[in-house]
Amino acid sequence: MAQTLAAPSMPPGDAGNSGRREAVGNARWEGEGQQWRLVLSGDWAGEAELPKPPPELRVEEGTQLSFDSSALSHWPPAFAAALWQALAPLARGGVALDLAGLPRALQPLLALSLPQPEKAAKKPAAVDEAEPEPEWRKTLTFVGEMLAAMGRLLRGRSAMRLSDWLWQIEQTGPRSLPIVLLVSTLVGLIVAYMGAEQLQRFGAQSFIANLVTIGVVREIAALVVGIVLAGRVGAAFAAQIGSMRAGEEIDALTTLGVDPVEHLVLPRMLALLVTGPLLTLCAGVAGLAVGGAVAVFLYDVPAMAYLTTTREALAGWDLFVGLLKGSVYAVLVALAGCRQGLNAGRSAQAVGEATTAAVVQAIVWMVVAASLLTVIFQRLGV
Amino acid sequence: MADDKNEVLMRVEDLSLHAGGRELQQGLNFEVRAGEVLAIVGASGCGKSTLLRHMIGLQTPQKGRVTWVAGGQERDVHGDDPPRREIGVAFQAGALWSSMTVGENLTLPLELYTELDEPQREQQARFKLALAGLPDASTFDAEPSALSGGMRKRAAIARALMLDPPLLCLDEPSAGLDPLTSARLDDLIKRLKCDLGTAIVLVTHELDSLFAVADRVLFLDVEAHTATALGPPAELRDHGPAPVREFLTRGAADTEREAA
Numbered sequence: 095m096a097q098t099l100a101a102p103s104m105p106p107g108d109a110g111n112s113g114r115r116e117a118v119g120n121a122r123w124e125g126e127g128q129q130w131r132l133v134l135s136g137d138w139a140g141e142a143e144l145p146k147p148p149p150e151l152r153v154e155e156g157t158q159l160s161f162d163s164s165a166l167s168h169w170p171p172a173f174a175a176a177l178w179q180a181l182a183p184l185a186r187g188g189v190a191l192d193l194a195g196l197p198r199a200l201q202p203l204l205a206l207s208l209p210q211p212e213k214a215a216k217k218p219a220a221v222d223e224a225e226p227e228p229e230w231r232k233t234l235t236f237v238g239e240m241l242a243a244m245g246r247l248l249r250g251r252s253a254m255r256l257s258d259w260l261w262q263i264e265q266t267g268p269r270s271l272p273i274v275l276l277v278s279t280l281v282g283l284i285v286a287y288m289g290a291e292q293l294q295r296f297g298a299q300s301f302i303a304n305l306v307t308i309g310v311v312r313e314i315a316a317l318v319v320g321i322v323l324a325g326r327v328g329a330a331f332a333a334q335i336g337s338m339r340a341g342e343e344i345d346a347l348t349t350l351g352v353d354p355v356e357h358l359v360l361p362r363m364l365a366l367l368v369t370g371p372l373l374t375l376c377a378g379v380a381g382l383a384v385g386g387a388v389a390v391f392l393y394d395v396p397a398m399a400y401l402t403t404t405r406e407a408l409a410g411w412d413l414f415v416g417l418l419k420g421s422v423y424a425v426l427v428a429l430a431g432c433r434q435g436l437n438a439g440r441s442a443q444a445v446g447e448a449t450t451a452a453v454v455q456a457i458v459w460m461v462v463a464a465s466l467l468t469v470i471f472q473r474l475g476v
Numbered sequence: 477m478a479d480d481k482n483e484v485l486m487r488v489e490d491l492s493l494h495a496g497g498r499e500l501q502q503g504l505n506f507e508v509r510a511g512e513v514l515a516i517v518g519a520s521g522c523g524k525s526t527l528l529r530h531m532i533g534l535q536t537p538q539k540g541r542v543t544w545v546a547g548g549q550e551r552d553v554h555g556d557d558p559p560r561r562e563i564g565v566a567f568q569a570g571a572l573w574s575s576m577t578v579g580e581n582l583t584l585p586l587e588l589y590t591e592l593d594e595p596q597r598e599q600q601a602r603f604k605l606a607l608a609g610l611p612d613a614s615t616f617d618a619e620p621s622a623l624s625g626g627m628r629k630r631a632a633i634a635r636a637l638m639l640d641p642p643l644l645c646l647d648e649p650s651a652g653l654d655p656l657t658s659a660r661l662d663d664l665i666k667r668l669k670c671d672l673g674t675a676i677v678l679v680t681h682e683l684d685s686l687f688a689v690a691d692r693v694l695f696l697d698v699e700a701h702t703a704t705a706l707g708p709p710a711e712l713r714d715h716g717p718a719p720v721r722e723f724l725t726r727g728a729a730d731t732e733r734e735a736a
Contacts, residue, residue, distance in 0.1 A: 253588070258575070334575075342571035346635075349532050350585055351560040 119169075123148050128157045131195075135165030138173045144180045153187035161195030174203050185209050236355075236433045240363065243356040253352050254360045262365035266327045267372060273326065274373050275380050278310075278318045282381030285309050286388035299393045303403035306385030312412045313419070315377035317464065319370060320423030324456035328431035331362055332452035335435025336445035344436070359432040363425065370424025371417045378416060411476040419467055423460050430456035483510040484545050485562075485643050485675055486553075491530060491540030493523040500526060503702050504540065506694055508643060513669050513676045513689050515709070517723070518696035524679045525568075525647055527696070531677065532565050532645050533558045546642060561589055564636030568647045570628035572620035578605075578631050579616040585638040600638065608634035609664055626657040633664065643675045644668065650682050662688045683724065695720045 119138035123145065124131045130151050151157065159181075177200065185191055185208040193201045227235075246252045289305040335358055338344050344354045382404065389395040431452040438448035486508040493500040500523035508514055516524045529535045531542055533553045544551040544559035551559050572581045582601035586592050592600065602616055608630040620628060629649060636644055649665065650658035662685045668674050669689070680686055686693065687709050695705040695712065697719055705712050705720040713724040 338574065341569055341574070342567040343573050345529075345534050346565065346567055346571040346573065348534060349560065349563070349565045350588060351558075352584075352588065 119166075119173075121145055123151065126150065128152075130157065130159045131162055132159060133162045133165075134196075135163075135167075137167050138169040140170070144176050147180070147184065151184075151189075153184055153189055155188035155190075157184075157189045158192065159184065159189055160192040163196050166197060169197070169200075174200055178204060178207050182208060232437060233429075233433060236436070237429065239353075239355045240359055240429070243353060243360050246356065247360060252360065253356045254364075255357075258357075258361040259364055262361050263368055265330075266323070266362075266365050267369035270322060270326055270369070270373060271376060274319055274322050274377050277322060278315055278377035278380045279384050281314055281318055282306065282310050282384040283388060285314065285381070286385035290388060290393045294393060299389065299395050300399060300403065302385065302389040302393065302395060303400045304407045306382060306389070307404050307407040308412055310381035310385065311378045311408065311416045313416070313464075315374045315381055316416050316419035316423055317460070318377050319373045319420050320427065320460045321457065323366065323370070323373075323424055323427045324430075324453050324460070327366065328427040328452045328456045329449045331428065331431030332435040332438070332448045333445055335359075335432055336438035336448040337442075339436065339438050340440050340442065340445055354436065359428075359436070362432055363428040366424040366428040367421060370421045373424075374417055374420025378413075411471075415467075415471055415476065419464065422463055422467065426459045426463060427456045430459060484508070485510055486531065487543045487545050488531065489541050489543070491527075491537050491542065493526045493530065494538055495523065495526055499701060501696055501701055501703070502539075504696075506703065506706055508675055508677055510546070510642060510675050511669065511673045512691040513665065513678060515678045515680055515686050515690035515693045516696065517680060517686060517693055519698040519723070520681075522696040522698040524696060528645055528647055528677065528679050532563055533560075561639050562641050562643060564639065564641035564644045566629065566632040566636045566644070566646050566649065568651060570620070570625075570632040572623075572628060572631055572635070574620055576620075577616070578618050578620060578623070581620065581631070582616075582635050582638055585635065589639055601634075604634040604637050605631065607637065609660065610634065626653050626661070629653070629661065630664070633668075637668070637672075637674075640672075641674070643677065645677045647679050648681065649678065650680065650685050655684075658682065658685065659688075661685075665689045686724075693724075695723065 118136055119134070120136045121144050122133040124133055130147075151159075177196075181191060181204065191204075191208065193204055196204065243252065243254075247254055286302060286306050289309070290299060290302045293299055293301050293305070335344075338358070344358075347354050347357055386397075386400050386404070389400050390397050434448040434452040434455065438444045484507045488504055488506050488508075491504040492502040493504070500521075504527065506514075516527055518524055526535065530537055531553065533542075536554045542553040544553055544562060546562070551557055553559065572578065573584075576584070579598065579601055582604060583594075583597040586597045586600060590597075598616075602613070605611070605615055610627060610630050615623070615627070615631070620631070623631060633644075633646070633649070636646075646665070649661050653661065665676060665678070665685075666689050669676055676689075678685075678690065690709050692707060693705070693709045693712055694703055695716070696702075697704040699719075705716045707716070709724065712720050714721075716724070
């Protein structure tokens with residue numbers, strides 16, 4: 095049994111070790127002036143590198159190269175590729191190759207794969223094409239186009255359809271609500287727990303309400319909404335618009351004179367401008383409710399006291415700041431999603447890339463905007 | 477305006493086509509005349525579709541110009557007042573707007589460019605669908621994704637016809653269709669030309685369609701980087717330059733072999 099298993103896989107002399115190595119492949123470039131010859135001999139099993147042609151061999155028209163493979167005993171499939179790699183630059187440069195001296199099986203392979211000198215010589219003229227526009231300029235252009243489209247809408251001359259806008263509100267608002275509520279509830283719970291744990295050390299549980307109110311309403315609700323929208327809605331925008339681009343639907347709009355920004359971007363942007371603050375409000379309420387529950391049931395803060403403190407804490411600018419942030423994040427999500435979709439390439443793969451880019455870009459922009467807004471509001475003292 | 481067979485609708489002058497930093501074609505000069513079917517042919521990658529995109533104003537040329545000359549005044553296709561109403565376009569895969577029904581797809585051009593009220597628009601759309609070979613009433617309310625490839629192309633042609641343009645541009649109308657469906661589309665193109673007098677510019681690979689419908693053929697040579705022939709297909713096949721003859725006869729020989 096062992097013999098029959100071992101025998102076929104080890105034909106005598108084909109094992110990589112032992113005395114086989116004596117007759118290794120050998121290649122020699124011979125000749126001078128315009129007449130050259132490549133002499134191949136020996137066994138090339140395992141060897142797949144040819145020596146480079148000598149510098150005296152001038153790669154130009156008129157040079158001729160023939161082959162002598164009479165002493166070539168064995169060659170693996172990889173040998174054809176190695177030979178092609180060595181000969182292709184010569185053929186491209188106009189050297190006349192006489193393949194007749196090669197093994198019969200190699201001749202058609204090389205004849206097919208080597209470039210034809212007269213065809214290869216005629217290359218299409220390279221053109222000085224304008225440098226590709228940098229990303230930031232594309233984004234600025236896009237924002238400008240969008241503002242122009244908004245201006246046209248305000249003057250009542252827009253191709254935006256009311257039904258598109260309402261449909262987008264329905265898609266981005268009510269359908270995002272469950273996940274926004276879930277996430278903001280859990281985050282509110284975490285904030286209340288962490289805060290209460292610290293405050294309890296000083297016997298200051300009654301301040302949980304202030305902490306939760308300011309934290310959730312001013313910052314967390316908006317951020318939760320922004321991130322949920324980036325993943326749920328921004329990605330969808332990029333995918334929808336990107337696949338419309340791949341399917342030439344956007345070209346079809348353009349040929350009719352319809353501005354794709356007006357027709358596709360505006361309804362999405364305006365829908366998020368409506369649903370962003372509303373979702374932020376819902377997220378804030380959910381966070382406050384959970385924070386209250388933690389304070390009342392776990393840290394024995396009287397319910398009425400909690401409500402009163404919350405109302406006092408809400409009196410300031412916090413609610414306004416929170417809603418403003420929610421709107422800004424929503425706009426950034428729409429911008430990133432639509433811009434990536436409109437600038438996507440024309441393939442299915444490009445749509446996927448645009449989707450990823452939209453989410454990443456939206457989140458980065460959001461964090462930058464959050465920092466900027468925080469600094470601005472600190473300076474303003476609100 | 478389409479009565480006069482020799483009236484020039486569109487003029488392409490010294491146009492160069494670029495893609496990916498290479499010059500695909502240069503020095504293209506030709507005219508599209510009223511009521512003719514002009515087929516743009518050539519090997520893959522020679523710039524046929526790019527040429528069409530330049531002619532409908534989707535791509536701006538770096539060199540040369542495309543002018544709409546019918547109706548007494550010259551209008552640059554890439555200028556401020558492009559001839560949008562005058563050119564109907566059906567894209568390769570149909571490009572029906574996926575967020576609308578077929579009916580909405582067809583009525584949108586009327587909404588944008590005419591004063592017709594809704595019932596009139598719907599009537600027009602149903603008529604154009606029937607004209608394009610989709611007489612079934614249910615097509616009007618269908619989503620584009622529910623249609624087959626051939627139906628989608630017909631609906632796209634119907635949409636391109638909504639504003640009764642004197643020029644219709646079709647990008648590979650028969651690509652990806654079975655021979656029977658593709659032959660029926662050829663019939664449709666011929667009927668549009670004969671019955672409506674619409675001029676048609678057609679990008680195609682299919683030699684069958686070419687000989688069946690085209691009045692003139694513009695051959696873009698992939699190696700010479702310019703148009704090397706323009707004329708009736710049969711004449712080019714018999715007396716054209718060698719690459720054109722080869723292009724036109726090789727396919728014909730294949731067809732004959734298939735038929736035999």
